Amino acid sequence: MKNNLKAEIKTCNILGTDIAVTNMNETIARLEQGIEELRGQYICVSNVHTTVMAYENKDYWQVQHDAAFCLPDGKPLSVYSRKHGFPEAERVTGPDLMGEMFARDNGLRHYFYGGTPETIATLQSVLRQQYPHIRIAGMVSPPFRPLSEAEDAAEVEKMNDSGADIIWVGLGAPKQEKWMYEHKGKVNAVMIGVGAGFDYHTGTIRRAPMWMQKASLEWLYRLMQDPKRLFSRYLKTNLKYLWLIRK
Numbered sequence: 001m002k003n004n005l006k007a008e009i010k011t012c013n014i015l016g017t018d019i020a021v022t023n024m025n026e027t028i029a030r031l032e033q034g035i036e037e038l039r040g041q042y043i044c045v046s047n048v049h050t051t052v053m054a055y056e057n058k059d060y061w062q063v064q065h066d067a068a069f070c071l072p073d074g075k076p077l078s079v080y081s082r083k084h085g086f087p088e089a090e091r092v093t094g095p096d097l098m099g100e101m102f103a104r105d106n107g108l109r110h111y112f113y114g115g116t117p118e119t120i121a122t123l124q125s126v127l128r129q130q131y132p133h134i135r136i137a138g139m140v141s142p143p144f145r146p147l148s149e150a151e152d153a154a155e156v157e158k159m160n161d162s163g164a165d166i167i168w169v170g171l172g173a174p175k176q177e178k179w180m181y182e183h184k185g186k187v188n189a190v191m192i193g194v195g196a197g198f199d200y201h202t203g204t205i206r207r208a209p210m211w212m213q214k215a216s217l218e219w220l221y222r223l224m225q226d227p228k229r230l231f232s233r234y235l236k237t238n239l240k241y242l243w244l245i246r247k
Contacts, residue, residue, distance in 0.1 A: 012081035015055040023090040038190035042180035045094040047074030063181040075216040094194035102131040109137040114170030115198040137164035164189040170198040
C-alpha cells in the first residue's frame with residue numbers, strides 16, 4: 001500500500017476496522033484519478049457482517065486492514081460515522097458503485113471474476129445492452145473449489161494480459177476479501193470485492209425499495225428473499241453489531 005494514498009483517506013474506526021468517510025462522487029474520483037496508484041491493491045466493500053467478522057477474527061481483520069480502503073457498503077456503517085464526528089459520511093454500495101463506473105465513458109477496462117457461468121453470460125449481455133460503451137476486458141467464472149498453484153497463476157496471467165484496470169471480484173465474503181489479499185501485488189489492476197453485485201446487475205437479486213435502504217433495512221429485504229441461507233448470518237451478526245457498538 002502506498003502510504004501517501006492511504007494517508008489522504010479520512011476514516012472512522014468501527015470495531016477496529018477503518019471505514020472510509022466518503023461518498024459516491026469522491027469514490028469515483030479516487031478510482032479514476034488514482035487508478036495507476038491503485039494497481040495491485042484492493043478495495044473492500046464493507047458491511048456489518050464483514051466488520052463483525054474482522055472484530056472476531058484477527059486474520060480477517062488483517063485482510064481488511066491491508067486494503068487500500070474499506071467502503072461503507074452497509075448503511076449502519078455510514079450512520080455510525082455520522083454519529084461519531086463525520087457528518088459528511090455517506091453509504092457507497094458495491095452494486096451502485098459498479099453501475100456508476102459502468103455508466104462513465106472514462107476508458108477504463110473492466111474484468112469480472114466470480115459468479116456462475118450462467119450469471120457471467122447473463123451479466124455480459126445485460127452490461128453490453130445497458131452500457132454500450134463499456135470496455136469489458138474479461139469475464140471468468142472460476143470453479144467452486146480451491147485452484148491449484150498452476151491454475152491460479154494462469155488466471156492471474158489472463159487478468160494481466162487483458163489490460164484490465166478494475167477487477168470486480170464477486171466471490172462473496174469472506175472468500176473474496178481473502179482472495180484479493182492473497183493476490184495483492186500480483187495483478188496489474190485494482191481489485192474491488194462486490195459480493196452479490198453480479199447478481200444485482202443481472203436481476204437475479206432485487207434491490208430493496210429506497211425507503212428500506214434509507215432506513216438501514218436492506219439486510220431485511222435480502223433476508224426475506226433468501227431466509228434459509230441468510231437467517232443465521234444476518235440475525236446473529238446484526239444483533240452482535242448492535243451490542244458491540246454500545247459497549
